[in-house]
Amino acid sequence: MTDPFRLDGQRALVTGANTGIGQAIAISLAERGAHVIAAGRRSSAETVAAIAAAGGSAEDLILDLSRPASDWRLPEDLDILVNNAGIIRRADAVDHAEADWDDVLDVNLKAAFLLSQAFARAAIAAGRGGRIVNIASLLSFQGGIRVPAYTASKHGIAGLTKALANEWAASGIMVNAVAPGYIETNNTAALRADPKRTAEILGRIPAGRWGAASDIGGATAFLCTPAAGYITGAVLNVDGGWLAR
Ligand code: NAP
Numbered sequence: 001m002t003d004p005f006r007l008d009g010q011r012a013l014v015t016g017a018n019t020g021i022g023q024a025i026a027i028s029l030a031e032r033g034a035h036v037i038a039a040g041r042r043s044s045a046e047t048v049a050a051i052a053a054a055g056g057s058a059e060d061l062i063l064d065l066s067r068p069a070s071d072w073r074l075p076e077d078l079d080i081l082v083n084n085a086g087i088i089r090r091a092d093a094v095d096h097a098e099a100d101w102d103d104v105l106d107v108n109l110k111a112a113f114l115l116s117q118a119f120a121r122a123a124i125a126a127g128r129g130g131r132i133v134n135i136a137s138l139l140s141f142q143g144g145i146r147v148p149a150y151t152a153s154k155h156g157i158a159g160l161t162k163a164l165a166n167e168w169a170a171s172g173i174m175v176n177a178v179a180p181g182y183i184e185t186n187n188t189a190a191l192r193a194d195p196k197r198t199a200e201i202l203g204r205i206p207a208g209r210w211g212a213a214s215d216i217g218g219a220t221a222f223l224c225t226p227a228a229g230y231i232t233g234a235v236l237n238v239d240g241g242w243l244a245r
Pocket of ligand 1 (some may be wrong): 017021063064087184186
């Protein structure tokens with residue numbers, strides 16, 4: 001019997017796969033049998049080595065999403081795209097620099113759209129379906145503090161997910177998002193270094209702990225499997241219950 005939770009024979013591109021959530025997503029996809037192209041603005045050799053050591057299949061790709069899309073060299077014959085790469089800039093809204101706004105929107109939102117567009121063009125031309133998972137945030141729903149560009153980009157990711165799902169479902173391309181809660185990665189190092197904010201955050205998470213990157217890996221990989229074949233346009237919260245409070 002074929003296991004509907006497996007991804008054998010699938011080719012998956014994960015952006016920002018050298019560390020954190022992207023690395024965990026790459027590992028989760030490979031555990032389910034996918035060949036993973038681990039993309040980053042720097043080498044994802046550590047991710048590739050971890051996958052190989054566990055008996056999986058992966059390769060490294062340099063892909064800097066702050067560069068113009070005309071500079072990107074994208075792999076062919078992809079079945080899965082995970083738009084994970086993201087940056088955050090913290091400043092009071094009155095002081096937030098225009099360059100920071102542009103940097104954040106370019107990587108977090110514009111690059112996700114352009115990569116999705118390239119993925120869908122190739123899939124539709126080849127007559128095959130596919131899966132796109134965008135990594136959203138609690139700040140796809142909430143305002144946050146001192147991160148206006150990041151919040152705008154992540155609200156944008158939730159909207160983009162639904163817009164693309166509507167257009168591409170008939171072509172068999174399912175588009176979803178995963179909204180991580182507070183996860184222990186570089187992205188949250190500054191928050192975790194602040195004892196007051198850490199106590200406030202942990203006090204509000206029903207699960208009583210920060211999330212692990214692997215919590216996001218499992219949910220993302222699930223959305224790419226045949227078992228999730230009728231799910232599209234969803235934003236799946238993986239937040240230990242934060243948004244349920
Ligand atoms: P992270 O450890 O900072 O990882 C971000 C990844 O994006 C890194 O691989 C980073 O590369 C890559 N990246 C940044 N700019 C790039 C560019 N121009 N081109 C290609 N890759 C680029 O943070 P993370 O927590 O794993 O974040 C992954 C995603 O989850 C992001 O979209 C983030 O917004 C989202 N998220 C995280 C949390 C959380 O609690 N951690 C919560 C909600 C959403 P470098 O290593 O070279 O910087």
